[in-house]
Amino acid sequence: MSLQTLQGVWWKKVDASEKMWIGIALVWCLILFAMMPLWHLKGGQNPSFETYRTTPEQFLKKVEAFVAAGPKAGEEKGLPVIAPDPKTEVYMLGRLWQWYPTLKLKKGETYRLHLSSMDLVHGFSLFPLNLNFMVLPGYEYVLTITPTTTGEVFVVCNEFCGIGHHQMVGKITVE
Amino acid sequence: MEAVYRTCAQTGLKVHNHAERLIRANAVAGVVSILFGGIAAVLVLLTRWPAVHLLDPASFYRALTFHGINMLIFWIIFFEIAVLYFAGPIVLGSRLAWPRIGWVSFVLMVAGTLLINIAILQGKADVMFTSYAPMQAASYFYLGWILFAVGALVAVCNFFASLVVAKAERTYTGSIPLVTFGAATAGIIAVVTLAHGAIIYIPTWLWSLGIIEKIDPGIYRLIWWGLGHSSQQINVTAMVSIWYLLATLTVGATPINEKVCRSAFLLYILFINLASAHHLLVDPQLSPAWKIWNTSYGMYLAVLASMIHGMTVPASVEVAQRKKGLTKGLFEWLAKAPWGNPGFAALALSLSLFGFIGGITGVTFGAEQINIISHNTLRITGHFHATVVAGTTIAFMGLTYYVVPLIFRRHLISTKLATAQIYLFGIGMTIFIGGMTTAGSYAIPRRHWDVQFATSLFQPPVEAAAFAFLGIMGVGGLFALAGGALYVLITVGSVLFGRRVPDTPGAVPLAAMPQDKGQHVPIKGTTVLVLVFLASFIIYYFLNWKWLAAIWIVK
Ligand code: HEM
Ligand SMILES: [Cu+2]
Ligand SMILES: [Cu+2]
Numbered sequence: 001m002s003l004q005t006l007q008g009v010w011w012k013k014v015d016a017s018e019k020m021w022i023g024i025a026l027v028w029c030l031i032l033f034a035m036m037p038l039w040h041l042k043g044g045q046n047p048s049f050e051t052y053r054t055t056p057e058q059f060l061k062k063v064e065a066f067v068a069a070g071p072k073a074g075e076e077k078g079l080p081v082i083a084p085d086p087k088t089e090v091y092m093l094g095r096l097w098q099w100y101p102t103l104k105l106k107k108g109e110t111y112r113l114h115l116s117s118m119d120l121v122h123g124f125s126l127f128p129l130n131l132n133f134m135v136l137p138g139y140e141y142v143l144t145i146t147p148t149t150t151g152e153v154f155v156v157c158n159e160f161c162g163i164g165h166h167q168m169v170g171k172i173t174v175e
Numbered sequence: 176m177e178a179v180y181r182t183c184a185q186t187g188l189k190v191h192n193h194a195e196r197l198i199r200a201n202a203v204a205g206v207v208s209i210l211f212g213g214i215a216a217v218l219v220l221l222t223r224w225p226a227v228h229l230l231d232p233a234s235f236y237r238a239l240t241f242h243g244i245n246m247l248i249f250w251i252i253f254f255e256i257a258v259l260y261f262a263g264p265i266v267l268g269s270r271l272a273w274p275r276i277g278w279v280s281f282v283l284m285v286a287g288t289l290l291i292n293i294a295i296l297q298g299k300a301d302v303m304f305t306s307y308a309p310m311q312a313a314s315y316f317y318l319g320w321i322l323f324a325v326g327a328l329v330a331v332c333n334f335f336a337s338l339v340v341a342k343a344e345r346t347y348t349g350s351i352p353l354v355t356f357g358a359a360t361a362g363i364i365a366v367v368t369l370a371h372g373a374i375i376y377i378p379t380w381l382w383s384l385g386i387i388e389k390i391d392p393g394i395y396r397l398i399w400w401g402l403g404h405s406s407q408q409i410n411v412t413a414m415v416s417i418w419y420l421l422a423t424l425t426v427g428a429t430p431i432n433e434k435v436c437r438s439a440f441l442l443y444i445l446f447i448n449l450a451s452a453h454h455l456l457v458d459p460q461l462s463p464a465w466k467i468w469n470t471s472y473g474m475y476l477a478v479l480a481s482m483i484h485g486m487t488v489p490a491s492v493e494v495a496q497r498k499k500g501l502t503k504g505l506f507e508w509l510a511k512a513p514w515g516n517p518g519f520a521a522l523a524l525s526l527s528l529f530g531f532i533g534g535i536t537g538v539t540f541g542a543e544q545i546n547i548i549s550h551n552t553l554r555i556t557g558h559f560h561a562t563v564v565a566g567t568t569i570a571f572m573g574l575t576y577y578v579v580p581l582i583f584r585r586h587l588i589s590t591k592l593a594t595a596q597i598y599l600f601g602i603g604m605t606i607f608i609g610g611m612t613t614a615g616s617y618a619i620p621r622r623h624w625d626v627q628f629a630t631s632l633f634q635p636p637v638e639a640a641a642f643a644f645l646g647i648m649g650v651g652g653l654f655a656l657a658g659g660a661l662y663v664l665i666t667v668g669s670v671l672f673g674r675r676v677p678d679t680p681g682a683v684p685l686a687a688m689p690q691d692k693g694q695h696v697p698i699k700g701t702t703v704l705v706l707v708f709l710a711s712f713i714i715y716y717f718l719n720w721k722w723l724a725a726i727w728i729v730k
Contacts, residue, residue: 049462158552158621167630
C-alpha cells in the first residue's frame, strides 16, 4: 500500500499493459511536441518574435507620425481612422483606457502592426475573432497580419489594467 | 518542546503531538481561506453572469483579487503544508524535526495572509493575484507575500529535516512509502518555486517603497510565473500523492508498480518547473524556441508523467477490487467500488475531471500557437478551475474526511452528507467549467467586468450563444458554491460537534488490504479507460488546430 515502507528489492518488471501505455503516451507526447515547430513551417498563425526595445515617449512619437501621415479615412467617436497602404508599417498603442488610433484594412492584404503600451500591461484581443497577444510597455511588438474576413472587429483589452479596463475597446474595420 | 507520542488505534501509526497540532492549525487556516475565497466567489460569479451583473467595477476587481489569492494561494498552500507534516513525520512514525520553528513558520504564513487580505479589502491592492508591474499595490501587500513565502519555505524545510531525523533515528527501515515519496517531490518543487517568489517579490517590494526605480514588465512576468505556474505543479504532485493515499484508504489499493510510479514523480521534478512559459506564449519578449521548449516541459515529459499516474492510480484500484473477487467483465470492479464513501467519490471525480478536462485543455491551450486563440479568455479560467478546483480541491476535500476522524478525532456529523457534498461540488464545477470554457472560445475575456461593453467607446456585438454559456457557468457555479459551503459546514461542524472517535480499532472504517496470492491480475478495464482518454485528447487537440487555422494569418 502507498503508506508502507518498501523492504528489500522492490523494483519489479513492468507489466506488458503498462509498458504499452507508457509507449503510446510517449509517442503522443512527441507528436504534441512536433506540432509546434511544424506549424511554424507550414501553419498560418504563429506568435511573432519581432520585438524591439522602446519607451512610451519614443513609441508615442511613431504613432503620432503614423497618424499624421494618414491616409486618414475620417474620424469615429473622436478617434482618427487610418487606412494604411498594404505592406506598410501600421501602429497602434494601448493606454489607460484606449486603443489609438482605429484602423481600416483590406482583406487579403498584409500589414506590419506595431504594438506597445504607454503605461501598464494591456491585452490585445481581436473580438469576436479571438486572436490574442500581450502588449507590454517598453517592448514594441510587430505582428505581421493578413485579415481573412471582412467587417468590423474590435480590440478588447483582455489583461486587467485598472478600474477602466472593461472600457478599453478599439476598432479595426476590414473591407 | 517535549515530544509526546500517541499510537493511532485506527492505523497503528505513531503520532507526534506537535506534528499533529500543526496539521490541525494548517488545516484550519486552509478551511478559513476557502471560506473567504468562497464568499468572494459568490460575488464574482454573480457579476460575471451577465443576467445578474451584481457588483460595481471597483468591487468586482477587488473581489476577484481576493478570490484568486485566498483560493489559489492560501487555501491550497496551508492544506499542502498539513499534507507534508502528515506524509513526513506521521507516516514515518517520527517526530517533527523542529516543533518551535514549525509554529514560527505558521505564524509567518498567517501574518502574510492577514497583510495581504487587509491590503486588498482596504482597496490598496486592486491588482489581481499576479500584480503585473508596473501596476502597483501598497508596499505591505508585497511584504505579505514575502512573509507568506518565507513561512511556507521554512515549513517545507521542516518537512525535509523530519525525513532526515526519521532516517537518522531509524523510525523506519527500507525505502520511504510512496505517499512520502510523492510529498517529497512536491516539497522539492516547492523550494524552487518559493525561491522564484523571493527573487521577484523582494525587488518588487523595494520598488513599491521607492528604493528601486523600475521593474521591467517582461522580466517580471517571466519570473513571476516561475512562482505562479511552478506552484501549480506542487498542487499536481500533492494531488497525485493524495490519489494514491485515497486509493489505499478507500479500497485497500497498492501501487501496481512502485518503480513506474516513482519514476513518474521524478519526471515532475526534472521537467515541470519549465512550465512558466504557459503564460508567456503570446508575449513579445521571448523567442519561439524558448517558448516551445519550455511550454512542452522539454518534450512533454511531465505530461507523460501525468499520463502514467492517470493509468497507475485506476489500475491499482482495479487490481485491489479484482483481488476481492470483483472480476466479472471489464468494469465490475468499478461498478461495485465504494461510491458511497466520500473519499472514493473524491478520488474518482478528482482523477477524471483533472484528466479529462483540466489536463486535456491545459496541454492544448499550452501549445504555442493554440494559445493565440485562448490566452486571457475564459478558456483559461475554465481550464484551471478544472485542475486546481475539480482536481486538487476535490482531492483535498476527500482527504479532509479522513483528517477529521484521524487527526481531529471526531466522527463526521454525516458521512452521507459528506458524500453528497463531493458530488454536488463536482457536478456543479463540471457544468461551471463547461460554460466558462465554451464562453471563452467566443473570445469572452477573463478578469472583465462587463462583456456587454455598456460603458466602452465601442460596443462589440456579442453572440447570443456566448451569453447562454455564461448563464450555464452561473448556474453550475451556484451548485458548486452550495457544495463548497456544505464542505465548510460539515468540516467545521464535525470538528466542533462531531462524536469523539474512541480509541478502539475499527472505529474509523478503513479498507482492508486484499489478500495477495501472487496471482497476475489483468487491468483490462483501466486499459479501456485510458484509451478513451487518449481518443478524447487527440480529438480535442486537433479540433483546436482547425479552429486556429480559421482566424487571420499572423506571424
Ligand atoms: C465554487 C467555487 C468557485 C466558483 C463559483 C468560482 C468562480 C470564479 C469566477 C467566476 C472567476 C472569475 C473569472 C474572471 O472573471 O476572470 C474565478 C476566478 C478564479 N478562481 Fe474561482 N471559483 C470557485 C472556486 C475556486 C477555487 C477552489 C479556486 C482555487 C483553488 C479558484 C481559483 C480561482 C482563480 C485563481 C481565479 C483567477 C483570478 C484572477 O484572474 O486573478 N476558484 N473563479
Ligand atoms: Cu488595457
Ligand atoms: Cu485591460
